[in-house]
Amino acid sequence: MRFSRFNPCGSSVFSSEKARARVLLLQGPPGAFFKKLQLFLEGKDHDVWRVVFNPADRFYSKKRGRINFYGDLGEWEKWFADFIDGAGIDHVILFGAERPAHRAARSIAAEKGIEVVALEEGYIRPGYITVERGGNNASSPLAGKLPPPEMKYEEQPDFPAEDFKGYRHMCFYNSVYYTLRAFFSVGKQKTMHHREVPLFLEILLWIRNFWRRVTKQSMNFSIIQNLLEHHDGNYYLVPLQVDSDSQLREAGLGWSSLKLISASLKSFARHATPGTRLVFKVHPLARGHVNHATFVPNMARAFGIEDRVDVVDAGSLGLLTRHSAGMLTINSTSGLSALYHGVPLLVAGSAFYAHPELAMGGDGDPDFNSFWRCRHVARKETRRAYLRWVKHEALVVGDFYAPHGVHAACQNIYLKLAERRRVEKAEVEVRNAC
Numbered sequence: 001m002r003f004s005r006f007n008p009c010g011s012s013v014f015s016s017e018k019a020r021a022r023v024l025l026l027q028g029p030p031g032a033f034f035k036k037l038q039l040f041l042e043g044k045d046h047d048v049w050r051v052v053f054n055p056a057d058r059f060y061s062k063k064r065g066r067i068n069f070y071g072d073l074g075e076w077e078k079w080f081a082d083f084i085d086g087a088g089i090d091h092v093i094l095f096g097a098e099r100p101a102h103r104a105a106r107s108i109a110a111e112k113g114i115e116v117v118a119l120e121e122g123y124i125r126p127g128y129i130t131v132e133r134g135g136n137n138a139s140s141p142l143a144g145k146l147p148p149p150e151m152k153y154e155e156q157p158d159f160p161a162e163d164f165k166g167y168r169h170m171c172f173y174n175s176v177y178y179t180l181r182a183f184f185s186v187g188k189q190k191t192m193h194h195r196e197v198p199l200f201l202e203i204l205l206w207i208r209n210f211w212r213r214v215t216k217q218s219m220n221f222s223i224i225q226n227l228l229e230h231h232d233g234n235y236y237l238v239p240l241q242v243d244s245d246s247q248l249r250e251a252g253l254g255w256s257s258l259k260l261i262s263a264s265l266k267s268f269a270r271h272a273t274p275g276t277r278l279v280f281k282v283h284p285l286a287r288g289h290v291n292h293a294t295f296v297p298n299m300a301r302a303f304g305i306e307d308r309v310d311v312v313d314a315g316s317l318g319l320l321t322r323h324s325a326g327m328l329t330i331n332s333t334s335g336l337s338a339l340y341h342g343v344p345l346l347v348a349g350s351a352f353y354a355h356p357e358l359a360m361g362g363d364g365d366p367d368f369n370s371f372w373r374c375r376h377v378a379r380k381e382t383r384r385a386y387l388r389w390v391k392h393e394a395l396v397v398g399d400f401y402a403p404h405g406v407h408a409a410c411q412n413i414y415l416k417l418a419e420r421r422r423v424e425k426a427e428v429e430v431r432n433a434c
Helices: 033-043 055-059 073-087 100-111 167-184 187-192 199-215 217-230 246-251 257-271 292-302 317-322 335-341 380-394 403-433
Strands: 004-006 021-025 046-052 066-069 091-095 115-121 128-133 235-239 277-281 309-312 326-329 345-347 395-397
Touching (some): 055 167, 066 073, 073 187, 128 380, 167 199, 199 217, 235 257, 335 345
Parallel strands (some): 326 345
Antiparallel strands (some): 004 066, 115 128
């Protein structure tokens, strides 16, 4: 049975001599980023191949080096292991470390000692993307750690990167990508999708997202203004996540947005200090897919705290965090904002920043009841050192969608690969000298 079709266009994959680094690209962000990354790396003397899993991947790929994979997940594992062995791959680059195909690829590559470069949206945004070895979020090499005491980084402005303003480009690329994937995927290609929503329904939900964004802008502004003027430092913030996010599904330790809403409301009603408030911030990408603006107040009414609960689906997360009494999250990177602003943080799921010095919880069994009266915040020096460490080790300047940001991201990913190659070469020279 044929699982893939390979188009080397004159390149010999199985040559035993490698003068150039060899890179295999798996799935990238929706859109043209991986096509541009491939072109950039080829211009820097890398041999690059790209696996495409569906017609949308193919539309945003170049013909040279393209490998069309037609199998299911079980066939993928066997094919991937054979290919990276035979092709002498040095680096595997992927976006979304917890997608099923990527989890399998990461495991196989690790067994064979092949480096995986995992990309993700920036832990700190805007202006950054995440570039890590092995995995991201709960699978990050930084997960559960603090920076080594001997590590010293030059003092930098806290958030120096520019905002590339890629949101409009992201919306366009997503709409084209998911339309092509829904209409033209056939057979086993559909089994490789990491999330599946009927196209017509998805279109309706995004129309509703836009409608709510426009019509609720004034209401969101009024709620936030009231919080800042009359409840400064006297409300708890709950940033909700997108339930289809693979990070939440794989590392949420059984928690969902619905479960977090229910548990926090119940505990807040019984144990929080009278006069404090609870504020839920709906994720912008989930705004059209859920109706928390109705669900949350109805639950709050049942617990007798309707007048102490707010829901917003817009506004600055940093601003809301800075003026809050604390933050509760499953494993959102919003938790880094709590660390930056020095407010108490409770983590329900598995998050890479869930260290006892930095946050409560992180083990799947958070103590909501104690959190409302908790004032544990790491020392400013500890928090600043941690954030500088994360930025140095896991982030590079760039964007996956806006043209100027894409070029910066490609350049910085290349520099990361080149740095790793230099380290490996030095390690080999040391071993040979011994």
